[in-house]
Amino acid sequence: MHRYAQMALFSALCLPVWAGGDDKSAATPVVATVAPDVNPDEIIRKFAAKEKEFSEALQSYTYKQTVKFQELDESGAPGGKYEIVQDVVFTPDGKRTERVTYAPVITLKNILLSPEDMEDMRNIQPFVLTTDQIPQYDVRYLGKQNADEIPCYVFSVKPKKLTPGKRFFEGQIWVDDRDYQIVKTYGKAVGYLKKSDDQQFPKFETLREQIDGRYWFPTYTHADDTLRFKDFSQRIRMIVTYKDYRKFTGKATIQFGDVVDDKSKPDSKKP
Numbered sequence: 093m094h095r096y097a098q099m100a101l102f103s104a105l106c107l108p109v110w111a112g113g114d115d116k117s118a119a120t121p122v123v124a125t126v127a128p129d130v131n132p133d134e135i136i137r138k139f140a141a142k143e144k145e146f147s148e149a150l151q152s153y154t155y156k157q158t159v160k161f162q163e164l165d166e167s168g169a170p171g172g173k174y175e176i177v178q179d180v181v182f183t184p185d186g187k188r189t190e191r192v193t194y195a196p197v198i199t200l201k202n203i204l205l206s207p208e209d210m211e212d213m214r215n216i217q218p219f220v221l222t223t224d225q226i227p228q229y230d231v232r233y234l235g236k237q238n239a240d241e242i243p244c245y246v247f248s249v250k251p252k253k254l255t256p257g258k259r260f261f262e263g264q265i266w267v268d269d270r271d272y273q274i275v276k277t278y279g280k281a282v283g284y285l286k287k288s289d290d291q292q293f294p295k296f297e298t299l300r301e302q303i304d305g306r307y308w309f310p311t312y313t314h315a316d317d318t319l320r321f322k323d324f325s326q327r328i329r330m331i332v333t334y335k336d337y338r339k340f341t342g343k344a345t346i347q348f349g350d351v352v353d354d355k356s357k358p359d360s361k362k363p
Contacts, residue, residue: 093203093292093319093328132233135245136226139272144222146273146307151188153309154181156336158194159213163202164327172200182340202326203319206291211259212281213332217298218310219261219277221249228252228260239266239276254284263295273308275300292319294328303337310334 157178163171177194221229234246244266251260263279277298285291294317300308313332318325 093205093209093294130233130236130245132245132247135233135267135272136231136247137223139245139267139274140221140223140226142272143220143274144224147220147222149307150220150309152340154179154336154338154340155309155334156180157332157334159330159332161200161205161330162328163200164329166327168327170329172198172202174198174200174205186340202324203328208259208281208283208285208291208293212293216259216261216281217277217296217313217332218334219265219274219298221261221265221274234264236269237266239268242266242275243269244275245269249279251282254282256284259283268308271302271308273300275308290322292321294319294330296330304339309337 157180159174159176161174163173165171175194175196176192179191179193180188181191182188221231228251230248230250230252232248234248237244237246247265247267248263249265250262254260260282261277261279262282263277265274266276267273268275278295280295281293294315296313296315296317298310298313301311303309303311311334313330315328315330318327
């Protein structure tokens with residue numbers, strides 16, 4: 093995010109992002125104790141392979157995505173805001189596209205969302221770490237810890253090198269010890285920036301739920317952080333939700349039978 097300089101056109105940048113719910117605080121992760129009988133390299137290999145499988149499968153799903161981003165004053169009262177609701181759908185000929193269904197006037201006063209922010213909402217906050225991406229990161233095993241009631245392996249993740257024009261994740265991930273998929277992410281987006289570019293990016297927490305009995309889908313992202321620019325600070329709150337996942341199965345058919353909303357599925361798992 094930039095400090096506010098001038099109003100930008102957001103319509104061209106509004107890509108799939110996900111929607112408001114109850115305010116939740118992203119708790120600072122606790123490092124667990126390393127178990128001597130764990131083989132971290134084998135766990136990394138397994139979860140990276142499952143994440144690649146999930147990433148490819150996700151491209152055949154439709155969903156609804158909502159973003160609510162607010163500036164807060166010193167007392168925590170909301171000020172200017174940015175909000176958008178989008179459906180990620182397929183055209184009759186099978187092409188994936190985004191359809192904006194709600195986009196009120198932007199009223200942010202102190203900061204300006206940048207292309208990097210849009211990229212972060214698109215790819216970093218719903219973070220996926222696949223076999224292809226592993227070589228770009230230092231991945232270190234921290235130990236075992238539950239995410240809610242789900243036993244997980246916890247890893248720290250940090251990019252080996254910042255590359256111009258590319259965004260990365262830095263923080264911690266919780267990997268389900270049975271399904272070998274990421275169920276929780278806590279950290280921030282990072283990337284190469286010019287020294288003269290006064291941008292700051294918030295820490296966030298993303299949660300996933302097992303929606304279809306096979307894959308863990310991102311369902312909720314929350315950030316409540318103070319961005320410290322060179323000559324002022326601004327507290328922000330962001331809530332993104334991802335819901336109504338449906339598998340697209342043909343040119344004009346969306347399959348509803350084997351994928352249900354997480355609230356209606358009795359045995360859906362939630363970290």
